[in-house]
Amino acid sequence: MSQSDYVVAAYAIVFVTLLVYVAIIAAKLARLERETAALAELARARRDTHG
Amino acid sequence: MTGYIADVAALARKDLRLELRARDTLPAMLLFVLSTLVVFHFALPTGADEVAAQGLLWVALVFTALLGLARAWAPEREGGALEGLVLAPCDRSAIWLGKAAAVFLFLVAIEVVALPAFSLFFSPLDGSAVLGVLLANIGICTVGTLLAAMAAASRTRELILPLLFLPLAIPLVVGGVGASVSTEPVRYLTFLGLYDAVFAILCWASFEYVVAE
Amino acid sequence: MPLIAAAAAGLVGLAIVFAFLVAPEDADQGISQRIFYFHVPIALTAYACFGWGAWKALRLLWTREERYDLESYVAVHQGTIFGALTLATGSIWAKASWGKWWVWDSNQLVLFLVLFLFYSAYFMLRFSIEEGPRRANASAVYALFGVALIPVSFFAIRLAEDFIHPTTFTRDGPQMTGTMFLAFCVSWLAMSVLAYALYRVELLGKRLDANLRELREALT
Numbered sequence: 001m002s003q004s005d006y007v008v009a010a011y012a013i014v015f016v017t018l019l020v021y022v023a024i025i026a027a028k029l030a031r032l033e034r035e036t037a038a039l040a041e042l043a044r045a046r047r048d049t050h051g
Numbered sequence: 052m053t054g055y056i057a058d059v060a061a062l063a064r065k066d067l068r069l070e071l072r073a074r075d076t077l078p079a080m081l082l083f084v085l086s087t088l089v090v091f092h093f094a095l096p097t098g099a100d101e102v103a104a105q106g107l108l109w110v111a112l113v114f115t116a117l118l119g120l121a122r123a124w125a126p127e128r129e130g131g132a133l134e135g136l137v138l139a140p141c142d143r144s145a146i147w148l149g150k151a152a153a154v155f156l157f158l159v160a161i162e163v164v165a166l167p168a169f170s171l172f173f174s175p176l177d178g179s180a181v182l183g184v185l186l187a188n189i190g191i192c193t194v195g196t197l198l199a200a201m202a203a204a205s206r207t208r209e210l211i212l213p214l215l216f217l218p219l220a221i222p223l224v225v226g227g228v229g230a231s232v233s234t235e236p237v238r239y240l241t242f243l244g245l246y247d248a249v250f251a252i253l254c255w256a257s258f259e260y261v262v263a264e
Numbered sequence: 265m266p267l268i269a270a271a272a273a274g275l276v277g278l279a280i281v282f283a284f285l286v287a288p289e290d291a292d293q294g295i296s297q298r299i300f301y302f303h304v305p306i307a308l309t310a311y312a313c314f315g316w317g318a319w320k321a322l323r324l325l326w327t328r329e330e331r332y333d334l335e336s337y338v339a340v341h342q343g344t345i346f347g348a349l350t351l352a353t354g355s356i357w358a359k360a361s362w363g364k365w366w367v368w369d370s371n372q373l374v375l376f377l378v379l380f381l382f383y384s385a386y387f388m389l390r391f392s393i394e395e396g397p398r399r400a401n402a403s404a405v406y407a408l409f410g411v412a413l414i415p416v417s418f419f420a421i422r423l424a425e426d427f428i429h430p431t432t433f434t435r436d437g438p439q440m441t442g443t444m445f446l447a448f449c450v451s452w453l454a455m456s457v458l459a460y461a462l463y464r465v466e467l468l469g470k471r472l473d474a475n476l477r478e479l480r481e482a483l484t
Contacts, residue, residue, distance in 0.1 A: 006360035010299040010353045011280070014306070017349060021462065028469050035476050042483045194409075201402045205392040215389060215406070218382035219413060222420035229423055242423055246416055253412055260325050260401040 058141040062149025067156065069126050076122045077157060084115040084165045088172055104173040105180070105231045109224045111165070112184065113191070116158060117213050120195040123154055124203050133203075133262065143259035151196040151254075158188045176231065179240065183230030186243035187223045190250060194219050197254045200261050222246050265464055272461040275454035279305075282447035299360065303353040305452040306346050307372060309459045311414065313343030314383070316463075318411040321404035333400035334474075336407055337390065338466045342459050344383045350376050371421050378417050382410055 070076060091107045127133040136146050162184060170176050195216055202212040223246060229239030283301035317339030324332035354373045359365050368374060386406055393399040 003360055006356050007298050010356040011302060013352050013356070014302055014349055017345070018458075021345075025465060025469065032469075032472055032476065035480075039476065039479050039483060042480075046483060197405075201389065201406065204398050204402060205389060206394075207388075207392045211385070211388055211392055214385040218378050218385065219409065221378055222413075222416050225420040225424045239423060242419060245419075249412055249416060250409075253409060257325070257405040257408065261405055263397070263401055 055142055055145055058145040059149045059152065062136075062146060063152040063156070066126070066150065066153035070153075070157070076119055077160060080115050080119050080157070080161050081164055083118055084111050084161055085168055087111040087114065088165070088168060092172060101174040102232050104169075106224075106228050108169050108173075108176075108231070109187075109227045111169075112162070112187070112227075113217075113220050113224060115161060115165070116191045116195060117216060119154060119157055119161075120191075120199045120216070121209055121212055123150060123196055123199045128203055137262050143262060144255050146262070147196055147200070147254060147258035151192040154196055155188055155192040158192065159185075162188075179236035180227075180231035182240055183227045183236070183243060186230075186240060186247060187227045189247045190223045190243065191220065193247070193251045193254045197258055197261060200258070204261075219250075265461075265468070268457065268464060269461045272454070272458040275450070275457050279447070279451040279454035282450045299353060299357040301447055301451045302455075303350065303357055304448070305455040306353060307350040307376065308452060309455040310343050310346035310350055310376070310379075312456065313339050313346060313459055313463070314379070314407075314410055314414065317343060318407050321407040324400060324404045328397075330400070333403065334470055335467060336404060338463055338470065340383060340386055340403075340407055340410075341466065342463050344380065344387070345462075346455075346459060347376055347380050347383065351380060371418070371425075374421050375414070375417055378421075379410070379414065382413060386410070 088108075088111055091104070091111065095103060095107070124133065127136065137143060166176055166181065166184065198215045198219070199212055202208050202215060205211050223243065226239045226243035226246065230236040230243070233239060279301065283298050317336045320332045320336035320339055323329070324336060351373065354370065354376070355365050358367050358370065358373070366373075386403065389406060390399060390403050393402060
């Protein structure tokens with residue numbers, strides 16, 4: 001590996017780490033969205049049984 | 052102030068008396084350190100210099116200390132006494148100091164045998180090495196006792212104490228080995244003193260948060 | 265908050281431009297020196313994150329307000345990630361400069377190794393205690409020990425040089441030219457803002473989690 005390859009590798013690692021981070025956040029967002037939808041459903045059911 | 056010291060002394064005395072009666076931790080630590088030294092003899096290839104052996108002494112000391120620290124809070128845990136102690140009208144940090152003092156005395160008791168054994172098996176130890184051991188003991192006891200109390204709250208008690216302790220022990224090992232090996236041991240001894248001062252103050256100030264509910 | 269993220273993105277882009285196009289090539293090390301523009305700012309940002317985490321920990325112990333526990337944890341988490349990146353970039357730089365993936369000569373790398381071990385134990389500690397004030401307090405105290413360890417370890421490693429391994433290599437000194445220094449500063453600012461943006465994002469995510477859990481408990 002030439003010198004510039006190492007430089008690219010170093011910067012690439014930082015970049016890839018960032019991308020992985022974004023992917024994890026995206027997955028978390030999806031899960032949170034499912035969770036809020038489920039909770040909204042629960043709230044609706046509650047309101048209907050009490051109303 | 053005298054009340055504080057009396058509390059600390061009473062707590063330390065209690066631990067010593069418990070150990071004298073039960074006699075489980077000290078003999079185990081003693082046997083462990085001696086066995087470790089023998090293992091090191093076989094682990095060092097021929098031609099390895101005396102300096103390497105000095106380093107191994109510190110490995111033995113740190114791991115023997117870990118053995119003892121893992122059991123340090125055992126009496127309180129088994130009897131449920133820690134909650135009682137915490138409610139007692141003494142300063143919480145006195146609990147820590149008393150326990151640390153007891154552990155210190157245990158370590159010294161072990162070293163009274165281990166250091167001569169090391170001199171016998173490997174190479175003689177000079178005054179600065181012994182002083183280094185004593186100063187490092189202080190660091191090990193203060194930090195180790197607090198970390199052991201932290202580990203007691205954890206699910207993975209025995210597993211986590213070494214993980215918490217070893218990174219903090221690295222400077223002690225550097226100081227200790229330096230004191231034994233280097234031509235100007237004073238720098239290393241001063242460093243050990245610095246470590247002891249910084250971390251003793253930190254432990255003393257933060258112990259009450261570790262045992263608080 | 266989107267503003268912070270945008271700023272981070274912009275600054276990082278700017279930093280890369282500076283690192284590659286603006287700064288002159290180093291006479292001794294050649295192109296591999298350019299790794300320095302990322303490696304050192306990442307290291308400094310890691311220190312800053314650990315310091316930030318310790319500050320939040322102190323606030324927790326002082327005021328006993330719950331939110332500081334999460335803030336401290338997220339800061340330490342960021343610090344550990346940046347610390348791992350420091351080790352990775354440092355290792356690559358070592359390979360590029362001296363042909364080996366790891367050298368005990370570089371004090372900064374060894375310091376980060378010790379800190380990485382220390383803060384990894386932080387997470388093991390956190391995950392092995394039940395949620396509650398006990399866990400928050402233990403984590404906070406441990407985070408404080410961490411920042412005390414940073415200077416102590418630094419001196420220890422320096423002292424260890426005498427008998428462990430004589431330093432045969434010296435690296436970048438402070439003899440940077442004007443433009444090099446500028447590139448370095450831009451990069452440092454970029455990394456700091458990036459860390460802050462990630463910190464805010466993670467904090468937001470975790471708070472959302474906690475709120476949703478409470479909501480679920482209230483509804484069922």
